[in-house]
Amino acid sequence: MNTGNARPRPTAPPLAELRRRTSEKWRTYPDDVLPLFVAEMDYPLAPVVAEAMIEQIRTDDLGYAGSAGAAGEAFAGFAHRRWGWTVAPDDVHPTTDVSVVLVEALRVAIEPGDPVIITPPVYPPFFDIVPEAGGRTVEVPLVDLGSSWRLDLGGIRDAFVAGARAIILCHPHNPLGLPHPRTDLEALASLAAAHGAVVISDEIHAPLVHPGVEFVPFLAVNDTAREVGIAAHSASKAFNLAGAKCAFTVVGSNPMRALVDRQPEEVAFRTSILGRAGAAAAFGDGDEWLDEVLATIGESFDLLETLVAQRLPSVTMRRPHASYLAWLDFRATGLGDDPADPILEQGRVALHRGPAFGEQGKGFARLNVACSPEVLTEAIDRIAAVVDVAR
Template sequence: MTVEADPLSRLRQRTSEKWREYPDDVLPLFVAEMDYPLAPPIASALHAAIDRSDTGYIGPDRATQEAFAAFASRRWSWEVDPARARTTTDVGVVLVESLRMLIEPGDRVIVTPPVYPPFYDFIPEAGGVVEEVPLLQGGEDGAGWALDVAGLERAFAGGARVLLLCNPHNPLGLVHPRAELEAVAALAAHHGAWVVSDEVHAPLTHSDAAFTPFLSVSEEARQVGVAAHAASKAWNLAGLKCALFVAGSEEMAARVRALPIEVEVRTSHLGRIATTAAYSHGEEWLDGALRAIETNRQLLSVLLTDRLPRVLYREPHASYLAWLDFREQGWGDDPARRILEEARVALNPGTDFGREGAGFVRLNFACSPEVLTEAIDRIAAL
C-alpha cells in the first residue's frame, strides 16, 4: 500500500496543534503528528461507530487488549497476556500512574537525556524527583548513542527507585539492543528497583532494525517492568485518547488492576475503537507509512549533505524524528529560534530535551518530500 502525505492545502484545514500553533507562512515540522491521511480501516471503524451513534462510555470489552496482543505476537514475536493489559487515556497517563504505584513521594526516578521533554514533568507529577543519567555518545557502531549502563548501576545503587526508559528513544530514533535491556533489567532486579518503559514509537521501527520489547528480554524484566503502548504515534491517533498499560508478571498486573477505576474508564470509547482497528487491520497502511518515512529519512541525509554540510545527522532506526546537530553552524544553543524567525520553519529546540540538547533541533520528517525539501532549502538560505 502506498501512503503519501496530504497536500498542504488540505493539511492546513486540520485543527490540531501542528496546524494551529503557527501562521500559515510557517512550515510546521515540530510536534510528532504525521501528514499522512488516516488509515482506511481506522476511518471505516470510526465512521461505522458514528453511523450507529456509538459514542458512549467504554464498556467491559477487551477487544483492544486482544488486538494489541495479536499485533505484538505478529510484529515482535512477543507473547502478551491480554488479561495483563489495561487501557487508559494516553501514554503520559500510563507513565504517571505507573510511577505513582511504584514510588513514594521524594523517590528519585532516572531519565536518560536527551529525552522526550514531558518526562521531566511526569516525574514530579507522580511525586518523584528527576535524576539524570545521560546517554553515552558513541554506541555500538561508534556513531550514535547508547544507554550508560554503568551510570544506571550507580544511580540504582545510590537509591534511585525507577528508570523511566524511552524505548525506542525519542528524539534519537535509537532502538536499544537486547543486551543493554537485559543488563538494565538485571540491575533493577538486583537493586530492588523498577523500569517503566515508554514504547509508543515501537511500531515505527524501521526495516533495518528490530525492536525489542523490554518485558520480553528476561524473567527479571517481566518482574520489574511495566510498559506503555499506544497506536497514537504509529497511526496518528493522539487526539483519540487510548493507551495501554502492559504488565509481564501477575504481580505487576495486580498492581495495575489496583489503580483507581477512573484511570481506565477515562479511556475514549472512539479511541478504543480506532486502536483496535489499527492493531487488527492497520499493518498494511503502517508498512506503507514506514516506506514513506524511510524514503524521507534518506532524502534528509542527501539534502543536508548538499545544502547544510556542517549539520550532523545520524539516520534514526525508529520513528520519523531527526535529531540534528547545528553546533558547527554557530547558531547558538537554540538554533530553532533563528530557524523559526528567519526561515519560517518550526522545529523543536534541542534544549527542551535536556542540557545535552544545546545546539540541536528535532525535525519531524513525516511529511511530503516536497515540504521536507522546501524546509531545508529555507534553512540553508539563512
C-alpha cells in the same frame, strides 16, 4: 502482502488542505511557517482505522470504554506478529495516553520523593512526569559513542545504589530513534531487580521501527524484565491517533499486575471509546498500511540525508532506526544553543527545540520527516538560507 489488493502508498495532501486541520501542528504558527516540530504525521488516516471510528458513531456507541475490549486482543496479535512477543489480552489495560501510563505507573511504583531516573536527551514531558507522580528526577544521560548512543548502565547502577526506585525507559528512544539492544535491556532488568526498582518502558514508537531493525519489547526480554517492568503502548504515533486518546499499560507478571491493580478505576474509564475503536482496527488490521508508511518514511530519510549533505554540510545527523524524527546537530553552524529559534524567526520553519530534551540537546533541533517531499525540500532550503547568513 497481497499486492493485488494493496492500497496506494500514503502520501501527504497539499499544504492548502493540511492547513484546514485544527490540531496543534497546524494551529500553533501562522500559515507562512512550515510546521515540522510536533510528532504528528501529515499522511491521511489508515482507511481501516477511519472506518472503525466512523462505525462506532454510526452505531451510537459512545459510552465509557472501561476495559480494553477487542483492542487488547488486537494489540496482543500485533505484538506477536511484529515482535514475537506473547502478551495476554487481560494484561493490556487502557487509559488515555502514554504520558498517563507513565504517571499512573509511577504513582503506584514509588513513594513521594523517591528518585526516578530519566536518560536525556529525552522526550521533554519526562522532566514533568516524574514530579507530577511525586518523584524526584535523576538524570543519567545516554553515552554518545560517536556513531550511536547507549544507556549508561554504570550510571544507572550508581543511581539505583543511591536510592532510585524507578527508571523511565524511552524505547525506541525519542529524539534519537534508538531501539535499545537486547543486551542492554537484559542488564537493565538485572540492575532493577537487584535494587528493588521498577522499569517503566515507553514504547510508543515501537510500531515505527524501520524495516530490518530489531525491536525487543522490554517485557519480552526475560522473566526478570517481566518481574520489574511495565510497558506503555499506543497506536497514536504509528497511526496518527494522538487526539483519539487511547493507550495501554501492559504487564506480564504477578508483581506488576498487583501494582496496576492499585490504580484508580478512573485511569481506565477516561479512555476514549473512539480511540479504542481506532486502536483495535490499527493493531488488528493496519499492518499493510503501516508497512507502506514505513516505506514512505524511509524515502523521506533518504531525501533528508541527500538534502543535508548538499545544502547543510555543517549540520550532522545520524540516521535513526525508528520513527519519523531526525535529530539534527547544528553546533557547527553558529546558530547557538537553541538553533530552532533563529530557524523559526528567520526561516519560518518550526522545529522542536533541542534544549527542551535536556542539557544534552543544546545546539540540536528535532525535525519531523513525515511530510511531503516538497515540504521537506522547502524546509531544508529555508534552513540552509538561515545557516548561510549565520556563517
